[in-house]
Amino acid sequence: MISENPYVPIMANLVEVVEETPTIKTLVLEPDEPMPFKAGQFVQLTLPGVGEGPFTPSSDPLAPERIAITVLKTGMLTDRLHECKAGEALGLRGPFGKGYPVDKLDDKEVLVVGGGVGLAPLRALIYALLGRLERVKRVSIKYGARCVAELLYARQHQEWAGHDKVDFACTIDRPEPGWDGNTGVVTTLLKGLDIDRGNAMVFVCGPSVMLKFATYELMSESFSADQIYLSMNRRMSCGMGKCGRCNIGPYYLCKDGPDMKYSLIKDYPNVF
Ligand SMILES: Cc1cc2nc3c(=O)[nH]c(=O)nc-3n(C[C@H](O)[C@H](O)[C@H](O)COP(=O)(O)OP(=O)(O)OC[C@H]3O[C@@H](n4cnc5c(N)ncnc54)[C@H](O)[C@@H]3O)c2cc1C
Ligand code: FES
Secondary structure, eight states: OOOSSTTSOEEEEEEEEEEOSSSEEEEEEEESSOOOOOTTOEEEEEETTTEEEEEOOOSOTTOTTSEEEEEEOOSHHHHHHHHOOTTOEEEEEEEESOOOOGGGOTTOEEEEEEEGGGHHHHHHHHHHHHTTTTTSSEEEEEEEESSGGGOTTHHHHHHHHTSTTEEEEEEESSOOTTOOSEESOGGGGGTTOOOOGGGEEEEEESOHHHHHHHHHHHHHTTOOTTTEEEEOOOOOSSSSSSSOOSEETTEEHHHHOSEEEHHHHTTSTTOO
């Protein structure tokens, strides 16, 4: 629900801070007013006196009374967000964007591909899919992080893999002592997948370079541009298609995205 003046944030109480990795924390917020959201929609998160930035909730859309936002420390705003403590008040505007087309995934094979903190928006999709697992054919999750310490939501990986219709694989970039799992970037997990190409939808979220090489790998693996949704990460301001900061060709990523079918954007410059 957008408040009457969409530029005025709803205040939210920070009830928990989870240290996920050395560079990533999850802030759990209880908004003062209901703020239902769909998986993949984003919010503008305000730290009063500091600024605001776009973040996609990583929590279960069916439990909007506690909204989790997973934040990679990367600059001024996110450094300060990492210093926040339970009990502080933050602001939320939104939700913005279309969100993932979860209701179009019935009977589909769903491939979820995440890199680094890109697993955060995808976790909301994973929750949404787990909530309707009887309707989808299968969910395959492929995730890559730089190193073991940076594996996001490590405590949930086994739980996801434990569902009958879910398969989960992760990889770290380079071998490390004590790690006997996959090594190499996440695209190495996309080769020769046992997935019915005619009946699959793919959702990719991660840094630009990962989006680019994952897309090329998926295309070479015979997925079509129409089957691939990319989470497009651009600087955003208004979130409502008014400031013109986030467009690719005719599309405003804040309104038409942020997840876009590759077929719609692939012919415009600077997609990645
Ligand atoms: C729709 C959307 C959803 C997002 N969801 C998440 C999320 O769930 N978790 C998360 O950690 N981050 C997310 N981001 C990115 C997040 O908004 C930025 O990292 C944050 O605003 C950076 O603010 P800063 O002041 O800390 O860094 P700045 O000092 O502004 O920037 C630090 C570095 O990050 C780069 N950067 C900053 N903003 C962006 C951006 N939007 N896209 C690409 N590079 C950027 C800058 O070029 C610079 O190199 C999302 C972005 C969008 C557009
Ligand atoms: S963020 Fe303003 S138009 Fe998209």
